[in-house]
Amino acid sequence: MSKSWRPATQLVHGGTTRSQHGETAEAIFLTQGFVYDSSAAAEARFKGETDGFIYARYASPTNDMFEKRMCLLEGAEDARATASGMAAVSAAILCQLKAGDHIVAARALFGSCRWVVETLAPKYGIECTLVDGRDLANWEKAIRKNTKVFFLESPTNPTLEVIDIAGVAKLANQVGAKLVVDNVFATPLFQKPLDLGAHVVVYSATKHIDGQGRCLGGVVLSDKAWIDEHLHDYFRHTGPAMSPFNAWTLLKGIETLPLRVKQQTENASRLADFLAEQNEVAQVIYPGRKDHPQADIIAKQMTGGSTLVCFELKGGKDAAFALQDALEVVKISNNLGDAKSLITHPSTTTHKNLTDEARAELGLSSGTLRFSAGIEDSEDLIEDFARALSKIKA
Ligand SMILES: Cc1ncc(COP(=O)(O)O)c(C=O)c1O
Numbered sequence: 295m296s297k298s299w300r301p302a303t304q305l306v307h308g309g310t311t312r313s314q315h316g317e318t319a320e321a322i323f324l325t326q327g328f329v330y331d332s333s334a335a336a337e338a339r340f341k342g343e344t345d346g347f348i349y350a351r352y353a354s355p356t357n358d359m360f361e362k363r364m365c366l367l368e369g370a371e372d373a374r375a376t377a378s379g380m381a382a383v384s385a386a387i388l389c390q391l392k393a394g395d396h397i398v399a400a401r402a403l404f405g406s407c408r409w410v411v412e413t414l415a416p417k418y419g420i421e422c423t424l425v426d427g428r429d430l431a432n433w434e435k436a437i438r439k440n441t442k443v444f445f446l447e448s449p450t451n452p453t454l455e456v457i458d459i460a461g462v463a464k465l466a467n468q469v470g471a472k473l474v475v476d477n478v479f480a481t482p483l484f485q486k487p488l489d490l491g492a493h494v495v496v497y498s499a500t501k502h503i504d505g506q507g508r509c510l511g512g513v514v515l516s517d518k519a520w521i522d523e524h525l526h527d528y529f530r531h532t533g534p535a536m537s538p539f540n541a542w543t544l545l546k547g548i549e550t551l552p553l554r555v556k557q558q559t560e561n562a563s564r565l566a567d568f569l570a571e572q573n574e575v576a577q578v579i580y581p582g583r584k585d586h587p588q589a590d591i592i593a594k595q596m597t598g599g600s601t602l603v604c605f606e607l608k609g610g611k612d613a614a615f616a617l618q619d620a621l622e623v624v625k626i627s628n629n630l631g632d633a634k635s636l637i638t639h640p641s642t643t644t645h646k647n648l649t650d651e652a653r654a655e656l657g658l659s660s661g662t663l664r665f666s667a668g669i670e671d672s673e674d675l676i677e678d679f680a681r682a683l684s685k686i687k688a
Contacts, residue, residue, distance in 0.1 A: 297366065299366075301367055301482075301483065301552060302552045304363065304366040304367055305363065305367060305548050305549055305551055305552065306549050308362065308363040308366040308367070309358075309359045309360070309361070309362025309363035309365075309366060310359055310363075311355065311358070311359060319546070320356065320359050320542060320545045320546075321355070321356065321542075322356050322538055322539060322541075322542040323354055323355040323356045323538055324538050324539060325350060325354065325538075326349070326350050327348075327349055327350070328346065328347045328348065328349070350535065350538065351530065351533050351535050352529075352530050352535075354535075354538050354541075355538075356538040356541040356542050356545070357375045357535070357536055357538055357541040359541070359545055360375050360513075360536070360541040360542075360544055360545050360548075361373040361374065361375050361513065363545065363548060364482075364497075364513050364515060364548075365515060367482045367548075368482055368486070368488060368495060368515045369486060369488055369489060370488055370495065370515035370516060370517070371516070371517045371518040371521075372515070372516065372517070372518045372521040372522075373513050373514060373515040373516075373521075374513070374514050374521065374525055374529050374535075375499075375511065375512070375513050375535070375536040375541055375544075376511070376512040376513065376514065376529075376534045376535065376536055377510060377511070377512065377534050377535065377536050377537065377540075378498065378500065378510040378511065378512050379476075379478065379496070379497060379498020379499065379500055379501070379510070379511075379512040380406050380407075380410075380498070380512070381512050381534035382496040382497065382498070382512030382513055382514045382534075383406075383407050383410060383474075383476060383496050383512070384410050384414070384534075385514060385525065385528060385529060385532070385534050386474050386494050386496045386514045386525070387410060387411065387415070387443060387445060387474060388410075388415070388418075388420075388528070389524045389525045389528035389529070390442065390443060390472060390520075390524040390525075391415070391420050391442055391443060392419075392420075393418060393419030393420065394419060394420075394440060395420050395421070395440055395441075395442040395443070396420070396421045396422070396423070396438050396440045396441045396442065397411050397415060397420060397421070397422045397423070397441075397442070397443045397444075397445060398422075398423050398425060398433060398436040398437065398441055398443075398444050398445075398471075399411045399412075399422060399423075399424055399425070399427075399444070399445040399446065400424070400425060400426075400427025400445070400446040400447070400448075400450070400457055401424040401425060401426060401427070401652070401655060401656070402426075402427060402447070402450035402451075402453065402455050402656050403445075403446075403447055403450065403451070403476075404447065404450075404451040404476070404478075404644065405644055405645055405646075405647055405648070407445075407447065407476060408424075408648075409647075411424070411445060412424060421438075421440070423436040423438075426655070427446050427448075427450075427455070427457040427462070428455055428456075428457060428588065430458060430461045430462065430465065433461075433462055433465050434465055437465065437469055437471075441469055441471050442471050442472065443471055443472055443473075443474060444462055444465070444466045444471055444472070444473045444474070445473075445474045445475075445476075446459070446462060446473075446474075446475060446476070447475070447476035447477075447478065447479065448475065448477075448479070448480065448485075449479045449480060449581050449600055449602070450479070450656075451478070451479060451630075451644070451664075452602075452604055452638075452640040452644065452645065452658065452662065452664035453579060453604050453656050453657045453658055453662070454479070454579045454580065454581055454586075454600065454602060454603075454604045455587075455588070455656075455657075456581065456586070456588040456591050456592055456595075456596075457591075458591050458594075458595070459473075459475060459485075459487055459490040459491065459492055459595055460490045460491050460594070460595065463490060463491025463492050463493075464491065466491075466493070467491070472493040472494060472520070473487075473491070473492045473493050473494070474492070474493070474494040474495075474496060475487035475492040475494070475495050475496070476496050476497075476498075477495050477496070477497060478497055478498045478501050478502075478631075479600060479602060480596060480600070481502045481551070481555050481598075481601070481631075482497070482503075482551075483551065483552060483555050483597075483598065484555075484596050484597050484598035484599075484600070485595060485596050485597070488515070488516075490595055493516060493517075493520060494514060494515070494516040494520065495514075495515045495516070496512065496513070496514050496515075497512060497513050497515075498510075498511075498512055499511035499512055499513055499544050499547075500512070500629075500631075501629075501630055501631030501632075502551060502554065502555055502558075502601065502631035503544055503547055503548050503551060503631075504543060504544055504547040504631075505547050505550070505551065505554050505631055505632060505633055506547060506632065506633050507629065507632045507633070507634065508543050508547075509537075509539075509540040509543045509544070510540065511536050511540050511541070511543075511544050512536070554633060554669050555598075555601060557669040558601035558631075558666075558667040558668060558669060559582070559598055559599050559600065559601055559667070560672060561601075561635070561667035561668065561669070561670065561672045561675055562580065562582070562599065562600060562601050562602060562603050562665070562667035563580065563582045563583075563599050564672045564675075564676065565603055565665065565667065565672070565675055565676060565679065566578050566580035566582065566583055566603045566605075567583070568676050568679065568680075569603065569605050569679070570583070570585075572683055573608075574607055574608055574609065574613065574683055574686060575605055575606070575607060575608070576606045576607065576608045576661065577605065577606045578603065578604075578605045579603070579604040579605070580599065580600065580603050580604070581596065581599050581600040582598070582599020582600060583599075601630075601631060601666060601667050602630060602664060602665065602666050602667070603664075603665045603667070604662065604663070604664050604665075605662070605663055605665070606659055606661045606662045606663075607661040607662075607663065607686075608661065609661060609686060610659070610660045610661040611639070611641075611642070611660040611661065613661060613686050614639050614660065614661050614662070614663050615639065616685065616686045617663065617679075617682050617683065617685075617686050618637055618639060618663070620681070620682035620685040620686070621637060621678050621679070621682045622678055622681075622682075623635060623670060623674050623675060623678040624636065624637050624665070624668075624675065624678055624679075625637070626638065628643045628644050629666070630664070630666035631666060632666065632668060633668050633669045634668045634670075635665070635666065635667055635668035635670055635675055636665075636666045636668070637663055637664070637665050637666070638663070638664050638666075639662075639663055640658055640662060640663075640664055641653055641658055641659070641660055641662060644664075645658055
């Protein structure tokens, strides 16, 4: 395997190991355990004197292929595949903290991620300060003597705010804290948090990595020293491991990631430009447009736009519901990154648990919709929106 292969090649071949049958496609090893030739062989495996698998909660062959392929794509030394994106987020954060520690996190987070830092962590004596992550001064002001973890997603779900990852990483390094980045919205193709100085990257593989609406998955990536010190034991003993069947599904999904993300980004970009010209639309936020509020940071840290578009309708919730209900090609779903175009109304779905005040802070109004571009023909998507918008005009 060559580490110098370009991403599209790594995503088809990277990390593959073959059984004695020499199968073309990656094999699924649906096994809980592994057998040993002798008692001494079992003892040696447990002592770490010989390589090999012990138990599927720790590691298993199909998961190992998925983890290795993700490491090649991300430029990470090591990874652990988890049952869902939330298993990855909570493991990455909690494995390195104890009572008395402090997290600084951006307030613009996917609802469940915010719950982990804002509600769950304090139950175990871990303090958390949420900041408006767009301004580096806010991160700096929130630092305390016991700050151990910084956490952010960029672009954010759903309003596509962007945070200066290198800037936050620099602050984290100054106080010996670790920066964990949820890179779901950027995809591993458009943003490399580890290159920007982040210490840990997490994904919901459920999104673009599967990209075909089939299974849940997640992955935590970092350097070997961090995984060995913090995640290794936590992962073994709390059991968030991915199912080997899902690892196999995701290995097949990831082969086509660049093709899908390219088409999805083209579709999102065309739709963002179309929506920006419509009278019913108050605002369009799209990381690929020059009028994105943080276009300068995007130019510094991202190599592509986004497969998502956030836009606000002047007519509020009624208009948002009417538009969603009138769409035919685009389906109403809170998922994202799928081959099928999806739309959701965040304030009544993914972000319904936030207070009105917290939603207002994020710029999330009752007229805000989040569109996740699929791989359909962009003309059909634009026609679908044009027809649906004409219905809300009527
Ligand atoms: C930014 C972000 N992080 C994490 C997750 C959680 O992923 P999963 O649903 O695979 O647990 C999501 C899911 O929607 C998300 O949008």
